[in-house]
Amino acid sequence: MKSYKDLEIYQLAFQYAIEVHKLTLLLPKFELYEQGSQVRRSSKSIKDTIAEGYGRRRYKQEFIRFLIFSHASLIECKSQLEMLTILYSDINFKQMIEKYDNLGARIYKFIEYVETSWKTKK
Template identity: 40%
Template sequence: MTSYRDLIVWQKSMSLVTLIYQLVLVLPENEKFGLKPQIKRSAISIPSNIAEGYGRNYKKDYARFLQIVRGSLFENQTQLEIAVNLNFIKSDDLKEIKELSIEVEKMLNSLIKKLEE
């Protein structure tokens, strides 16, 4: 592996960001300083921290960055659920995002475990 771009978890998290950015376009205008930027920020953090951790070239640092990624992923999942609870988006609109998010979560868990061994 020559780059973080070769990591499937990074590739899938990039797809997740794209889907989330498309989804938040439907959020109400009055959320432009509230939930909307929070959702986008936590989504961007996922592939960004995967890349940054990979660049550290030290397993413990990398594992720590991946734990931060997992936290950002959980934060994003929660924010999207809040948007559903507030009726800003429909639960059905999250189907693909939820599936991809769970897939990224499983990949992160596996990679963290491997690095910590």
């Protein structure tokens, strides 16, 4: 692994942030700056904290800490998508929730991998 971009969880988080961004642009204008803005920020935070954590990968506990932050942002994003699903059933937010469920499981597994098998350079 030469870069955080090589991490599958980062690649998926990046892709999903773009999808969420595009979906939220379908919201009514007044919602673009309320719930839309909030869910866009939380979806982008997932990928950003993975990247920041990777930058601290030399310090295993720091890396884990940022992966946990990323997972927490994912939960926040899912919560917002669940609300949008109820408020705007004509926009397919349910598919994004399913994607984030899958990504959440992958991040969790990656955290376990880092905890048990990650080797830091001395």
